[in-house]
Amino acid sequence: MNHFDIIIVGAGPAGTACALSLKDSGLKVLILDKNTFPRDKVCGDAIPNxxxxxxxxxxxxxxxxxxxFPEKINIDSCKVIAPSGKSVTLHFKLEGxxxxxxxxxxxMLKLxxxxxxxxxxxxxxxxxxxxSHDQVEVTTEKGNRFYSKIIIGCDGAHSVLNKKLTTxxxxxxxxxxxxxAYYKNVKGLQPxxxxxxxxxxxxxGYFWIFPLTNNSCNTGFRMVSSSI
Ligand SMILES: Cc1cc2nc3c(=O)[nH]c(=O)nc-3n(C[C@H](O)[C@H](O)[C@H](O)COP(=O)(O)OP(=O)(O)OC[C@H]3O[C@@H](n4cnc5c(N)ncnc54)[C@H](O)[C@@H]3O)c2cc1C
Incomplete structure (x- = not known):
């Protein structure tokens, strides 16, 4: 029951895509995630092409x-506004x-x-x-134990696997x-x-506003860490 060929740690887009790519492999795969879904994840929410x-x-x-899938909007353009107030709008050819x-x-998890x-x-x-030389043993927060030949770290930016297994x-x-942060009813956006x-x-760094469904927007500010 607790023995697998592959354990994928993390059920975000990387982990679920990894499991989907292994579907016809004949291997016994486990996906393990610390959160219950649906769960939030800090992101700009853009789904690029x-x-x-x-x-x-x-x-x-x-x-x-x-x-x-209904909970998404089409994005076909990106307006970039310079500090001077001048802007340029880029139109995408591919779907996003x-x-x-x-x-x-x-x-993705349901898929x-x-x-x-x-x-x-x-x-x-x-x-x-x-x-060990032929096996990985995983112990979970709830005290469960799982074993596999291969472990794949898809556990995000603060990866436990990265900390434990790499330098x-x-x-x-x-x-x-x-x-x-999320805002509702932001005025003046182009569709x-x-x-x-x-x-x-x-x-x-830059400040972003990305429109979402239900008149809401994902807004945020990002900057290179060494300059923060
Ligand atoms: C502010 C911000 C804005 C961004 N904007 C965009 C954007 O607009 N578009 C874009 O494409 N990308 C964006 N990104 C990047 C994007 O969020 C990541 O590339 C993406 O989430 C990576 O997916 P992932 O599946 O690797 O990891 P995640 O989505 O982080 O999933 C990791 C999973 O691992 C689980 N996990 C963590 N630790 C453990 C553990 N110990 N045991 C078991 N499970 C564990 C978590 O619960 C989580 O479900 C942004 C990132 C940030 C921070």
Missing amino acids: TVPKALKMLDENYLEALRS YASARMDFDNF AEKESMASIVTGDGVQEVTM TKIDHDHYIGAVR NTMEIHLVKGFMP
Whole structure:
């Protein structure tokens, strides 16, 4: 019951896409996530054209599932506003969307639940990982133990697996910190258009406004960590 070929830690877009890509492998796969879904994730909520492209590569039907998923809006332009107030609007040729991660990540997990053969455990996070020459042992916060031959870390920016199993350190010159908030009924936005404002005194960084469904907007400010 607790033995798998592969354990995927994290059921965000990376973990669920990984499980979907393994669906015909014949391998016994477990996805393990510390949160219960739907769960929020701080993000700009833009779904760039690489997402439809990746879903199509996995299976044409997954792209169709995304196209008919209702909690998203089409994004076809991006307005970039310079500190002087001058702006340029870029029009996208490829399809892209915006969707709150609360909804989008739940869509991805449901797709993995339906389409991949993976077992899914949520609401229980990885606490310890030990590796021997032929096996990985995972101990969770609730005291469960799972074993596998391979473990894949899809546990996000503050990855426990990264901390436990690698020596990778954050390079603050190439890392961005951000704050994000949702607002409703923001006036003056153009339909289906994201806005990026470059603000004097806050470079290298920018303020964004990305429109979402239900008259809401994802707004935020991000800047290179070493300059914060
Ligand atoms: C402010 C901000 C704005 C961004 N804007 C955009 C944007 O507009 N468009 C875009 O494409 N990208 C954006 N990104 C980047 C995007 O959020 C990430 O690239 C994306 O979420 C990575 O997906 P993931 O599946 O790797 O990780 P995540 O989505 O972070 O998922 C990781 C999962 O691992 C789980 N987990 C964590 N620790 C454990 C543990 N110990 N045990 C078990 N499970 C665990 C978490 O619960 C979570 O579900 C933004 C990021 C930030 C911070």
